[in-house]
Amino acid sequence: MTGTQLRPTVGTDTEFQPRLSLRRKVGAVFGVLTVVAMAIGLLTLGTLIVDVVRDGWSVLSWDFIRNFPSRRPSEAGIRSALIGTVYVMVLVAVIAFPLGVSAAVYLEEFAPKNRLTSFIELNISNLAAVPSIVYGLLGLGIFVRALTLGPSVIAGALTLSLLILPIIIIASREALRAVPPSIREAGYALGASRWQTVRMFVLPVAMPGILTGTILALSRAIGETAPLITIGALTYIAFTPKSLLDPFTVLPIQIYNWVSRPQPAFHQLAAGGIIILLAVLLSFNALAIVLRARLQRQIRD
Amino acid sequence: MTAPTTERRHIVVPPGSVALRLENLSVWYGAHQAVRDISMVIPERSITAIIGPSGCGKSTLLRALNRLHDTTPGARVAGHVWRNGIDLYAPTTDPVWVRRHIGMIFQRPNPFPKSIFDNVAFGLRVNGYRGNVAEQVEQALRAAALWDEVKDKLHANALALSGGQQQRLCIARALAVKPEILLMDEPCSALDPVATMRIEDLMRELAKSYTIVIVTHNMQQASRVSDYTAFMLAGEDRIGELIEYAPTREIFIRPRDRRTEDYITGRIG
Amino acid sequence: MAMDGVPDVAYTPEAARLAVVAERQERIRRTLQGGLAQDRRRRIRESVITGGLFLAAAISVLTTAGIIYTLGIETFHFFQRVSIVDFLTDTQWTPLFTEKHFGIAPLAVATLLVSSIAMLVSLPLGLLAAIGLAEYLPLRLARVIKPILEILAGVPTVVYGYFALLFVTPLLQRFIPNLQVFNVLSAGLVMGIMILPLVASLSQDAMLAVPQSLREAAYALGATKLEVVWRVVVPASLSGIVASFILAVSRAVGETMIVVIAMGNTPRLSFNPLEQMQAMTAYIVQISLGDTPHGTLEYQTIFAVGTTLFLITMVLNLLSFRLLRRFREIYQ
Numbered sequence: 001m002t003g004t005q006l007r008p009t010v011g012t013d014t015e016f017q018p019r020l021s022l023r024r025k026v027g028a029v030f031g032v033l034t035v036v037a038m039a040i041g042l043l044t045l046g047t048l049i050v051d052v053v054r055d056g057w058s059v060l061s062w063d064f065i066r067n068f069p070s071r072r073p074s075e076a077g078i079r080s081a082l083i084g085t086v087y088v089m090v091l092v093a094v095i096a097f098p099l100g101v102s103a104a105v106y107l108e109e110f111a112p113k114n115r116l117t118s119f120i121e122l123n124i125s126n127l128a129a130v131p132s133i134v135y136g137l138l139g140l141g142i143f144v145r146a147l148t149l150g151p152s153v154i155a156g157a158l159t160l161s162l163l164i165l166p167i168i169i170i171a172s173r174e175a176l177r178a179v180p181p182s183i184r185e186a187g188y189a190l191g192a193s194r195w196q197t198v199r200m201f202v203l204p205v206a207m208p209g210i211l212t213g214t215i216l217a218l219s220r221a222i223g224e225t226a227p228l229i230t231i232g233a234l235t236y237i238a239f240t241p242k243s244l245l246d247p248f249t250v251l252p253i254q255i256y257n258w259v260s261r262p263q264p265a266f267h268q269l270a271a272g273g274i275i276i277l278l279a280v281l282l283s284f285n286a287l288a289i290v291l292r293a294r295l296q297r298q299i300r301d
Numbered sequence: 302m303t304a305p306t307t308e309r310r311h312i313v314v315p316p317g318s319v320a321l322r323l324e325n326l327s328v329w330y331g332a333h334q335a336v337r338d339i340s341m342v343i344p345e346r347s348i349t350a351i352i353g354p355s356g357c358g359k360s361t362l363l364r365a366l367n368r369l370h371d372t373t374p375g376a377r378v379a380g381h382v383w384r385n386g387i388d389l390y391a392p393t394t395d396p397v398w399v400r401r402h403i404g405m406i407f408q409r410p411n412p413f414p415k416s417i418f419d420n421v422a423f424g425l426r427v428n429g430y431r432g433n434v435a436e437q438v439e440q441a442l443r444a445a446a447l448w449d450e451v452k453d454k455l456h457a458n459a460l461a462l463s464g465g466q467q468q469r470l471c472i473a474r475a476l477a478v479k480p481e482i483l484l485m486d487e488p489c490s491a492l493d494p495v496a497t498m499r500i501e502d503l504m505r506e507l508a509k510s511y512t513i514v515i516v517t518h519n520m521q522q523a524s525r526v527s528d529y530t531a532f533m534l535a536g537e538d539r540i541g542e543l544i545e546y547a548p549t550r551e552i553f554i555r556p557r558d559r560r561t562e563d564y565i566t567g568r569i570g
Numbered sequence: 571m572a573m574d575g576v577p578d579v580a581y582t583p584e585a586a587r588l589a590v591v592a593e594r595q596e597r598i599r600r601t602l603q604g605g606l607a608q609d610r611r612r613r614i615r616e617s618v619i620t621g622g623l624f625l626a627a628a629i630s631v632l633t634t635a636g637i638i639y640t641l642g643i644e645t646f647h648f649f650q651r652v653s654i655v656d657f658l659t660d661t662q663w664t665p666l667f668t669e670k671h672f673g674i675a676p677l678a679v680a681t682l683l684v685s686s687i688a689m690l691v692s693l694p695l696g697l698l699a700a701i702g703l704a705e706y707l708p709l710r711l712a713r714v715i716k717p718i719l720e721i722l723a724g725v726p727t728v729v730y731g732y733f734a735l736l737f738v739t740p741l742l743q744r745f746i747p748n749l750q751v752f753n754v755l756s757a758g759l760v761m762g763i764m765i766l767p768l769v770a771s772l773s774q775d776a777m778l779a780v781p782q783s784l785r786e787a788a789y790a791l792g793a794t795k796l797e798v799v800w801r802v803v804v805p806a807s808l809s810g811i812v813a814s815f816i817l818a819v820s821r822a823v824g825e826t827m828i829v830v831i832a833m834g835n836t837p838r839l840s841f842n843p844l845e846q847m848q849a850m851t852a853y854i855v856q857i858s859l860g861d862t863p864h865g866t867l868e869y870q871t872i873f874a875v876g877t878t879l880f881l882i883t884m885v886l887n888l889l890s891f892r893l894l895r896r897f898r899e900i901y902q
Contacts, residue, residue: 015479017429018792020395027796034702037695041719041770044763051737052729102626110620111627122891124630129817129887130880131824133851134637136858137876141640145864162633169630186591192598193612195619200594216724223726226826226851230858230872252728252827259732259831267736274729281724372789374709401792411783414806414900424791427801471787478791 052278056271064272068238069254073265078273081254083240084153084233085222085280088250091157092164092221097214099161100168104210107169108176109198128166135163136230144231151232154244159227164217171213175206208292215288219281225252251277309557310341310546312529318345320482320512321366326380328361328370335361336541339380341531348504348513350527350549352520354569357533358541359516360408363484366514367403368396384482401428404475406485410467412459412474417442417451420459420470424478437477445473446503465496472503483507485515489522501526520565524553532561534569641880644873651867657874663837663853665871672871674878676839680847684758684829685822687843691762692818696769697811703770704777705799716771723767731831734760739832752834752846761828765818772817776810777803779901809900813893820886824879826851850875 067077103124111117139159149155179202187197203210229235234249235257241248251273258270321343328336336358343349351359361370368389370376382389389399401424412420421438430437438455442448447469451462459470468488475483485504489497504513504526517523523530530553531546545552545561556562563569649657652672660673699719703712738756743749749756780803788798804811834846835856848856854872862868 015430015432016401017431018398018401019429020398023397023794023797024395027794030796030799031702031706034698034706037698038702038715038719038770040695041699041722041763041766042715045718045722045725047737048725048729048733051733055736099626099629102623103630106620106623106627110623120627120631122888123634125891126884126887127630127633129820129883129890130637131820131826131851131883133824133826133854134641134876134880134883137854137873138633138637138640140858141644141873142636162629165633166630169627183591186595187598190595190598193616195616196598200598201591204590204594219724223724223728225726225728226830226855229855232858235859252726255732256728256827256831259728259735267732270732274732277726278729281726285724367790369786369789372786372795397792397794400790405786405790407783407787407790409783411781411787413784413787413802423788423801424793427788427791427793427797474787474791 049278052271052274055268056273056275059268059272060275064269065276069236069257070238073263073269076258076266076269078251078254078276080237080240081249081251081273082276084248085250087153087241087248088157088160089218089222091154091244092160093214093218095157096161096165096168096217100165100214100217101172101210103165103169104172104176105198105203108173109194109202124166124169128170132163132224133226133230135159136227138162139227139231150245151234151247152245153241153248155231156228156233156248156250159231160221160224163224163227164221167217167220168214171217172206172210175209175213176202178209179205212288212292215284215291219284222281222284223252223277225250225256228253229256251280310543312342312344312546312548314342314344319343320345320384321514322381322383323366324381324383326362326365326378326382328358328365329377329379330373331375334538334540336365339543341543341546343512343514344529345512346508346510347528348508348515348526349529349531350523351514351516351531351533352518352523352564353533353541353544354535354564355518356539356541357535359533360486361541362533363405363486363514363516366482366484367400367405369400369405371396401478402480403482403484404478404480406468406471406475406483406488408487409491410464410471412462412467412470414458414460416456417459417462417470418455421474421477424474428478430478441473441477442470444476444507445469446499446506447473463496465492465499468492468496468500469503472500472507476507480511482512482514485513487516487518490518497522520553524549532556532558532564534560534564637880641873641877644870645877648867648870648874651870652874661839663848665868670867672874674850674875676837677848677850677853677875678878679839679841680754680829680833680837681823681849681851683841683843683847684754684761684833684849685819687755687758688761688765688822688825689815689819691759692765692769692822693815695762696766696814696818697773699766699770700773700777700811701799701804704774705795705803716774719767719770722764723771725764727764727825727827728831730760730764731827734828734832746844749844750834750846752832752836754833754843754845754847757828757833758843760832761822761825764825764828765821768821769814769818772814773807773811776807776814776897779810779897780806781901807897809893809897813890813897816886816890816893820883820890823886824851824883826855830855850879854879 064077065082066079067075068079070076107117107121136159139155143149143155143158144151183201183205184197187201192200228250233253234247235253237247237249255270255273255277258266258273319342323339323341323343326336326339327334339362351362353359364370365378366382370378378390380390387394413423418438421441422434425434425437439448442451447466450466459467462470489500492500501522504515507513515527527549529547530549532544532552533541534544535541545556545558552561553565556565560569657672657674660671661675662671662673663676664671703716707715734756738760739749739751739753742756784802784806785798788802793801829849830852833849833852835848835852836846837848837853840847853875857868857872
């Protein structure tokens with residue numbers, strides 16, 4: 001039980017071969033590799049944007065936005081797709097936001113810690129990772145057939161709402177969890193009920209985070225193609241939906257329609273559509289950032 | 302009221318038995334200076350304790366001795382630490398080499414989530430040990446007075462050990478790479494009195510062959526185990542400085558500085 | 571420890587919220603002045619609201635039930651007409667031909683092949699990027715790079731399909747002359763880039779959860795940064811990293827538009843990534859684009875394929891969550 005067997009080495013290392021310079025070099029190479037990995041991702045993103053803009057820049061014009069799709073590439077536009085996207089997205093926001101926030105409030109503020117709750121939580125995590133096309137099959141079976149809504153605007157909106165609901169719930173829960181307990185205590189200290197505390201104290205503080213998460217979820221929905229094709233959204237329509245039960249198309253489907261044609265002229269139209277789609281997504285994300293900044297400032301003042 | 306402070310920040314050490322010589326050592330975290338201008342000599346094969354109230358920079362100083370601050374973003378060190386004529390902070394000195402020769406034990410036991418054996422063998426493997434790894438692991442565990450308790454479960458997860466055992470495992474892990482100096486950062490603060498006593502006994506044993514620098518906020522511990530004691534204090538500007546440094550007995554019996562006396566008698570800190 | 575002296579963590583000062591809180595306290599006080607008479611009404615209202623909120627949360631369970639019901643019933647009808655043995659063992663998938671075969675193998679192999687290529691790209695690159703973000707890059711730089719990388723995950727998949735078909739394939743054809751216009755390789759590579767941020771982000775989170783004290787212990791033993799990362803941080807966060815890998819596989823298996831656009835629509839059993847094949851998801855889209863009447867065998871096939879897809883991804887997801895939970899239990 002003594003330290004005598006283990007004398008410290010004095011002077012040069014003979015028992016060790018530390019090879020410090022080699023290890024340093026290997027480490028440096030590895031460091032470079034991590035940067036290369038990130039650079040590959042960033043460069044691909046850059047290439048993709050440059051490629052799309054180069055291909056699609058020439059078709060961008062007011063006519064491109066104003067016109068309905070056409071067999072003649074020079075006359076084709078994205079009017080019906082753009083309007084369809086706006087209709088569907090407004091509906092999705094109206095349906096998914098209140099449901100998602102309510103579910104998050106329940107799970108974060110009200111739910112007892114029991115098996116049902118943890119089952120719901122596991123279920124939501126799984127739903128967030130279910131392939132979007134499976135939601136399409138769900139929408140096809142339930143909304144289009146069973147509820148006989150047909151391949152309509154409302155069926156599409158309901159399908160996409162279910163698709164992004166888990167994302168909104170998860171983001172909103174995170175925002176609620178970030179609210180410091182002192183805020184809740186301020187409410188309870190006054191004898192406010194749980195709901196009053198949540199409504200008047202917790203939700204206002206959590207709202208910037210909730211809205212940001214919702215906007216990001218909506219931007220996921222804007223880009224979704226497969227579930228809407230599955231429920232039977234049209235790929236070519238030359239009219240705009242007048243009611244919730246009318247057929248529709250959306251921007252990503254229009255893009256897909258043009259990509260899948262062999263003629264290069266349609267590929268250019270697809271690239272033009274992509275530019276518009278990415279611009280819409282970018283402004284959505286910018287909106288999320290601005291909104292978060294503004295609401296945070298408001299709460300601070 | 303203003304007590305005259307006698308300058309006493311140097312101890313007498315014969316030239317051949319200096320383990321570390323600190324020269325104007327300062328540490329910054331970002332823009333904030335944490336430790337200012339420390340110069341002191343740490344004698345070989347002895348235990349030097351650094352005491353002081355929390356926030357006085359004693360851990361910061363300790364971490365400067367094996368260049369651990371190099372791994373912390375935003376931390377910066379100025380000054381020199383000499384060992385056998387080598388400046389540990391010279392641009393040509395490799396911090397990895399420094400740390401291999403100056404081991405460290407941390408506040409909380411921090412074994413890797415691996416087996417007991419792999420914990421002790423870790424340093425041997427990364428540093429290219431040429432001898433028999435299993436033998437060296439055993440010797441290190443013996444030196445840390447842990448062998449008898451773990452020899453039958455070397456491949457069990459280290460996290461299953463008790464806190465005191467984990468800390469002795471961390472000591473064994475440090476000893477395995479044959480360091481010359483051991484830095485201990487409040488090694489007993491997370492342990493119960495019995496485990497603490499065992500670690501203190503071990504330290505006295507290890508001091509026969511190693512130089513030990515221990516940071517502690519526990520004055521009894523400093524007086525029990527150390528040969529020399531340095532007292533640090535942060536002033537109004539929250540920058541830690543060396544106030545007094547002397548053989549432990551003198552510091553505790555006849556502190557020269559009013560602030561040392563106040564701290565030892567429990568009036569500050 | 572890592573953030574010592576780097577006070578760039580944004581936080582809202584407690585004091586700044588007090589004004590808002592005080593104002594709300596006043597409103598609550600007024601609301602509460604009704605006294606005991608309102609107590610009962612308040613309790614009832616409270617339980618109605620709680621019930622409503624619970625229903626919202628229960629929708630997620632209903633969604634899963636809906637998926638299982640829809641897929642299940644049509645799949646059941648499908649297997650009344652087609653034997654499950656044929657489905658699993660036949661090597662041809664020709665539901666649209668006069669001589670019908672219903673072997674899932676060609677679709678499943680295509681999905682497996684394209685997912686494998688995607689994983690060969692996204693796992694190493696994603697893990698390297700995660701290590702770079704968590705361990706190598708300065709905190710400030712990592713905070714800038716990570717969101718830009720995550721834009722990759724936000725690009726609609728139809729855009730990736732365009733990119734794979736009209737940029738990557740022509741590019742690759744310069745080096746691989748016998749690469750077909752529709753092929754598995756391009757689709758897989760692009761899918762890998764798309765999934766990269768998912769792996770990077772989740773793996774980085776796992777690595778950041780490893781306590782700093784373990785890194786310092788390794789440094790103090792004379793380990794280099796690479797050794798600290800590779801021998802301590804990565805093993806300590808392994809279950810979290812593996813969870814991110816599994817989730818990435820699940821994403822690849824379910825990915826649709828890239829394979830629809832760039833990989834082709836010919837179901838044939840092959841292992842050559844230079845050729846065109848049809849993935850499971852692509853088949854569902856192909857049938858959906860046509861006008862398939864309800865109740866026909868063609869209509870039921872997409873649900874059978876969908877069930878296969880759902881089961882595969884659900885098993886992967888649950889496996890991933892289980893690993894993640896075990897990982898969190900160690901470090902919390």
